[in-house]
Amino acid sequence: MRLKLFTLVLTILAFNARAQNEDSLKIRAIADEILLHSSAYENLRVLTKQVGGRLSGSPQTYKAEAWGHKALEKAGADRVLEQPCLVPHWVRGGKDLLVLPGWSTHILDVLALGNSVGTGPKGISAPVILVNSFEELEKKKDQVKGKIVFYNIKFNDTYIKTFEAYRDAVVYRGAGPSQAAKYGAVGVLIRSMSHAADNNPHTGTTRYNDSFPKIPAAAMGLQDADKLAAYLVKASELVPEVRVNLTTNGKMLPDTVAHNIIGEITGSEFPDQIITIGGHLDSWDPAEGAHDDGSGCVHSIEVLRALKAIGYKPKRTIRVVLFANEENGTRGGLKYAEEAKLKKEKHIFALESDEGGFTPRGFGVTMPADQLNKLRSWLPLLSPYGISEINNGGGGSDIGPLAKELGTPLAGLQPDSQRYFDIHHARSDVFEAVNKRELELGAVSIAALIYLVDKYGL
Incomplete structure (x- = not known):
């Protein structure tokens, strides 16, 4: 009996070791794809330099939406949708x-x-x-x-x-x-x-x-x-x-129509289970919105592109959302959750990048303790890429309504924050303030966690 039990334990340990090695190799492949072939920095350059500041309701709103639609198609999304929502239209006026x-x-x-x-x-x-x-x-x-x-x-x-x-x-x-x-x-x-x-x-x-x-x-x-x-x-x-x-x-002018831009890869086994990754398209007008939140948008698009590029077929539907109007209304996030609830969609996880394109340090999560512990068990797989902690408490303004309406577990990328409030909502939030290497490492970290959640669920 003891011999059988010992053999079973060895079998489980060997299986776990083999699975962890497979995951390590897959994450390494994702990282190599992003670090060698990323489109994130160039996408950010186009968004900031050709579109610029993107205050909700401004002409740049719609240029940014067109940019997002095209970028998601180029990244390999199976389909790209535009989800309309009413947004506030405030103008500085001079x-x-x-x-x-x-x-x-x-x-x-x-x-x-x-x-x-x-x-x-x-x-x-x-x-x-x-x-x-x-x-x-x-x-x-x-x-x-x-x-x-x-x-x-x-x-x-x-x-x-x-x-x-x-x-x-x-x-x-x-x-x-x-x-x-x-x-x-x-x-x-x-x-x-x-x-x-x-x-x-x-x-x-x-x-x-x-x-x-x-x-x-x-x-x-x-x-x-x-x-x-x-x-x-x-x-x-x-x-x-x-x-x-x-x-x-x-x-304030009358509310106007803007859109969440949504691109997705359909799940191969559980297409009804949705994993959302997102950032917000809008920004304040004095600058280019490079860190807030151009970086989160290009992070999210890069995850989709990299998974496609390495030939990964997700079990679950992975959906990238470029949210409208986070800055002065959160109308895009509210509309996304409202429609998800109306359609009775099953959102198993949502991750937002809205703390800048600086060096990744960890994730903040809002979810039950057993799910938090499961994520923490993956730290050995994430730590080679700079992720040292997964903290209780976190998410993002745009995905918060998913938790409220559907109980969706949330996560937010937490980069090093020391320089973030130097540029937050200021004229200094420009493309030149973003480091290419740091930006790409953020995309690597998000993609690795999304891969693990997709493979094992929560």
């Missing part, structure tokens, strides 16, 4: 300007926040009040009426994972204008969501609370934010108030 009058006039570098209302062509002139938290705003609420509130919220530089600093600070961009309007403010300035050393302002969405007036809001470059904060502190000892002139031109 140059944003902040002037600090004085003995010598200072022009400060600002960008209106996405979805914000404009000041009108004459701008607004009002005193500035400096606050460093919502708690301080509450203490100064009786002083806010008729003023421009300046939220000087700095990133917490002690966080090693910079998305944690963003998480803490971004609430001031999203809710800050309405919180200030609640007490009668006529405008808002925010310190950009960054710890960069330059002076580029970083835009991003604000969300008005309809219970309060909608007031103009703009982000300021970090060097100018420091200068203004220091000036306000010093001036408070000499004068009762410091006035600035703020001009923004943003306005």
Whole structure:
């Protein structure tokens, strides 16, 4: 009996070792294909340099959709579909300007926040009040009426994972204008969501609370934010108030139609089981959206191309989705999940790349513990390509609705984040800021995990 049990254990170990060796060789083949023949960097060049910034509803939206359709066809998708959805159509409308009058006039570098209302062509002139938290705003609420509130919220530089600093600070961009309007403010300035050393302002969405007036809001470059904060502190000892002139031109137009661009390889054994990989096509207008999220789009397309190129026939349907409107509405992700639920599709896994094209470090996942442990058991196969951890908690804005509507397990690629918020939503997010090798390693990591999920399921 013991001999039979021992023989069985040896057989299982030998089978597992053989399977792991087969997987290692297959992943090596995928990696070699991407590292030697990748189209990701060239795809990104075309998207950024020939299409450019892709704010939802802009003419570039539709150029980007055409680019995505063509790129997926060229990558070898069995079919490419366009899924329409209504998206917000906000326009910047002109140059944003902040002037600090004085003995010598200072022009400060600002960008209106996405979805914000404009000041009108004459701008607004009002005193500035400096606050460093919502708690301080509450203490100064009786002083806010008729003023421009300046939220000087700095990133917490002690966080090693910079998305944690963003998480803490971004609430001031999203809710800050309405919180200030609640007490009668006529405008808002925010310190950009960054710890960069330059002076580029970083835009991003604000969300008005309809219970309060909608007031103009703009982000300021970090060097100018420091200068203004220091000036306000010093001036408070000499004068009762410091006035600035703020001009923004943003306005909301009626919703318009955009599309999720979807390409897929049909599964050979379980075609009804869907694995989604995606990034978002839209970006903010000041730059080219290279890291956010051109890199995620070309990562996803490259996975499909590489699997096709090595002759891999997936068991399950692998679907690449280039989502519309992540930045100021997430309408593409919502529509994708809505239709999946309506069609009763079976989505077994979804992975999003929306943290830039930097060196891959790991994945963040949202799924039950047994599935998380299964993914972690694959770390020896992923670690040669830079993946050192699979963390509990992660996914992405566009695939989040799949989890809510269908309970789909989620994952998000987590590249090294130290440089991401230097360029996030700023004019510096350009093609030249992306390293070809790092971009390709991201595609390798995603493709390896998708291969394993496809072969073994969750």
